[in-house]
Amino acid sequence: MNCDTKKSTIQRLRxxxxxxxxxxxMVEEDRPxxxxxxxxxxxxxxxxxxxKVLLTSHLQHCAQHDPNAIDEVVQLITRHWR
Incomplete structure (x- = not known):
């Protein structure tokens, strides 16, 4: 993951x-x-x-050099986007 992607991902997670x-x-305050x-x-x-950002980063940086990457990506997509 490049530095900019990492930084923006951390900001999003925060x-x-x-x-x-x-x-x-909201739950504590009994909101509707x-x-x-x-x-x-x-x-x-x-x-x-x-x-989606993490998957894109994975495809761009990690998966290019791994022959098993396609199977891994298919599993990730299946698991997370049903």
Missing amino acids: RIEGQVRGLQK CAEIINQVASVEQALSGVS
């Missing part, structure tokens, strides 16, 4: 961490379930975005 803390607070569910969906989308 934002997601803040979103999850916000979800905890619909609001919480909307925020959960937002976190799921954000995590999916991180997964």
